[in-house]
Structures are given as C-alpha cells and as structure tokens.
Amino acid sequence: MALLLWLGLSLLVSVQPSAVKNCHPGCHCEVESFGLFDSFSLTRVDCRGLGPSTTMPIPIPLDTAHLDLSSNSMGPLSDTMLAGPGYTTLVSLDLSSNHITKVSPNALSKLRYLETLDLSHNSLESLSPSCFNGLPLAEVDLSHNSFQEFDMDVFTTKVNGEPVSVDLSHNKLVSVSTTLHGRVLHIQSLNLSSNQLLSVPTLAGLPLRYLNLDGNPITRIKEGAFSQLKDLVYLFISGLRELQEIEPHSFKGLQSLQVLDLSNNPKLKTLSPAVFIGLDSLQELNLSGSGVASLPNNMLTHLPSIKSITLGESIQCWRTQKQGQFHRQLGQVQHNDVLSCNVEGIVL
Numbered sequence: 001m002a003l004l005l006w007l008g009l010s011l012l013v014s015v016q017p018s019a020v021k022n023c024h025p026g027c028h029c030e031v032e033s034f035g036l037f038d039s040f041s042l043t044r045v046d047c048r049g050l051g052p053s054t055t056m057p058i059p060i061p062l063d064t065a066h067l068d069l070s071s072n073s074m075g076p077l078s079d080t081m082l083a084g085p086g087y088t089t090l091v092s093l094d095l096s097s098n099h100i101t102k103v104s105p106n107a108l109s110k111l112r113y114l115e116t117l118d119l120s121h122n123s124l125e126s127l128s129p130s131c132f133n134g135l136p137l138a139e140v141d142l143s144h145n146s147f148q149e150f151d152m153d154v155f156t157t158k159v160n161g162e163p164v165s166v167d168l169s170h171n172k173l174v175s176v177s178t179t180l181h182g183r184v185l186h187i188q189s190l191n192l193s194s195n196q197l198l199s200v201p202t203l204a205g206l207p208l209r210y211l212n213l214d215g216n217p218i219t220r221i222k223e224g225a226f227s228q229l230k231d232l233v234y235l236f237i238s239g240l241r242e243l244q245e246i247e248p249h250s251f252k253g254l255q256s257l258q259v260l261d262l263s264n265n266p267k268l269k270t271l272s273p274a275v276f277i278g279l280d281s282l283q284e285l286n287l288s289g290s291g292v293a294s295l296p297n298n299m300l301t302h303l304p305s306i307k308s309i310t311l312g313e314s315i316q317c318w319r320t321q322k323q324g325q326f327h328r329q330l331g332q333v334q335h336n337d338v339l340s341c342n343v344e345g346i347v348l
C-alpha cells in the first residue's frame with residue numbers, strides 16, 4: 001500500500017526542481033526530474049548578466065541541457081568560449097544580447113546535440129559557411145543583428161535532414177540567397193520581417209511552410225515571385241508602406257497556401273482577380289488596412305477554398321452559395337458561389 005501510494009505520488013509530481021552541486025556562483029542551476037522513479041532528469045542553468053569580469057567558458061554541471069548565457073557582453077565568440085565539459089550535451093543555448101560581432105568557425109563545433117540557438121540582439125554581419133557544421137539545429141534566432149546579406153547555405157552543413165526554423169527579422173537585409181546546387185535545404189519557417197528587401201527574394205529549393213516579409217520596402221510583387229514555394233502554407237506580406245502593385249499571377253505556384261496576410265499596405269489600391277490565380281487552397285485573406293476598398297465578385301473563380309476575406313477592422317466577407325435555377329439540360333439545380341459581406345457596397 002505504501003509502495004503504491006509512493007508510486008502514485010512520484011507519478012503526480014512529475015517535475016521537481018532541486019539544487020545542483022557545482023553550480024557556478026552567480027548562476028542559477030536547477031534539475032528537473034520526471035518520469036517514473038525520476039528516471040529522466042535535465043539540468044537548466046541560468047547565467048544571465050554575470051558582469052564583464054567573467055571568464056569563459058563558465059563551468060557548468062556535466063549534464064546541462066539548457067544554458068542561458070544572455071547579456072554577458074561576450075564579444076566575438078572564440079573557439080574556446082563554449083568548449084568546456086558539460087557543453088557537449090546542450091540542447092538549447094541562449095547567447096542573446098552579448099555584443100557578438102563574430103562567431104569563429106569552430107566556436108559551436110562541440111555542441112553536438114544543440115537544437116535551439118538564440119543569437120538575437122547581437123552585432124553579427126556575417127557567419128562563416130561552416131559555423132553550424134554537424135549541429136542538429138531545429139530553431140535558430142538571428143533576429144536583431146546587422147546582416148545585410150545572408151546566404152542560406154550556412155544551414156546545409158547541419159547534421160540531419162530535420163526541418164529548421166530561422167528568424168532573421170530586424171536585420172538590414174538587402175539580399176537573401178541560396179546557392180544550393182540542386183540540394184534541398186530543410187528550412188520550414190523563415191522570418192524576414194523588418195529588413196531592407198526591395199523585392200521578394202528567390203527562395204528556390206527551400207521547402208518553406210511559413211514565410212514572413214512584413215515591413216520591407218518592397219514596391220512591387222512580380223509575376224511568379226513565389227513560384228518555387230509549393231509547400232508554403234502561411235505567407236505574411238503586411239505593413240509594406242511602399243507596396244503599390246501586385247502583378248497578375250504573382251502567387252502562381254502557391255498551391256498549398258492557406259493564409260495570406262496583405263494587411264496594412266496603404267498604397268495598394270487595386271487588385272485584379274488574376275492576382276489570385278493558382279491559390280487553390282487559400283482559406284483566409286487579410287486586406288485590412290490596405291488601400292483596397294472593394295472586391296470584384298468574380299475573384300471567387302480563382303479562390304475555390306476561400307472561407308473569409310477581411311477588408312477592415314470590422315468588415316468581413318464570406319463565400320456563400322446562392323441557389324440558382326433548375327437547369328433543364330443538366331437536370332439539377334445550379335449553385336452560384338457569391339461573396340457576401342457584413343457591409344453593403346463592397347462587392348462589385
């Protein structure tokens with residue numbers, strides 16, 4: 001009975017933080033044990049903001065899984081700063097806000113299990129092509145740095161084919177390139193918001209499911225701009241102050257796209273129905289805060305899956321079926337899909 005009770009309790013209390021031996025002064029270390037008989041445990045070490053006199057590598061417990069080294073003014077990352085005992089087993093590493101200007105080619109090479117890497121809020125302008133060599137990365141945050149150009153090839157040396165999410169928002173990017181030579185690069189999410197891109201970058205060879213281009217100074221979206229992105233499900237093109245034109249067939253090839261955000265593009269005044277050709281799976285379209293004030297009813301012919309179109313904060317349109325007349329030759333009632341909105345005079 002006592003055993004059963006104890007068993008029950010240890011199942012209930014599945015995560016129990018406890019003190020850790022050998023925790024560096026100034027850091028906070030915590031072991032989380034879980035599973036029956038506490039059979040699994042992982043150590044989380046928080047060494048944020050230790051002050052400038054700290055020497056790297058900071059000693060950490062041998063089985064550390066998560067390490068936070070943010071806000072430590074680390075400066076350029078050398079080959080030795082992340083090479084101590086305990087670093088090999090890291091699954092996630094936070095190096096944000098550290099004035100990092102450079103990552104030396106082998107600085108990360110010991111981190112053979114690293115899945116999550118946060119290098120945001122630093123001063124990076126480039127990365128050596130081999131700096132992620134052999135790492136099983138799944139999530140990389142490079143936002144709030146100073147990249148002007150970025151070659152996605154840096155992710156080809158990742159150790160496995162698992163998909164990776166990359167955040168490059170809030171940089172100074174004028175170009176993003178891929179020189180894959182026929183290889184596929186398993187990037188599934190790419191955030192390019194708040195950069196200096198003047199046109200939609202060519203991202204052929206990336207099996208993207210999510211792409212964010214918000215807040216770039218793009219003036220025009222050209223025919224076939226996304227033609228290589230057949231797996232894309234979410235596309236965000238919002239807050240483009242200078243966007244004036246989306247050419248017909250711009251979204252051609254986006255056969256999997258379900259959500260398209262074109263909101264807050266004030267200079268975008270008209271959209272021809274031919275803009276929407278190829279969007280066979282599109283369910284949600286957001287035009288809130290754009291210059292587009294009305295919709296041609298025949299745009300539905302190109303949007304067979306559309307469920308809702310948002311035109312303003314409280315202006316919403318839906319696909320509805322209008323029952324048609326009995327068609328003698330076909331011997332059935334024909335239905336007509338029409339666009340209905342909660343405000344009159346929107347559909348032309």
Ligand SMILES: *[C@@H]1O[C@H](CO)[C@@H](O)[C@H](O)[C@H]1NC(C)=O
Nearest residue numbers: 143167169170191193194212
């Ligand atoms: C992309 O970046 C923007 C700006 O930093 C942020 O608001 C948005 O949530 C990001 N998207 C994802 C999927 O993380």
Ligand SMILES: *[C@@H]1O[C@H](CO)[C@@H](O)[C@H](O)[C@H]1NC(C)=O
Nearest residue numbers: 238263264286287288289310
């Ligand atoms: C449409 O975009 C606006 C502005 O970006 C946002 O506030 C709103 O929540 C979006 N609506 C939908 C239905 O996604």
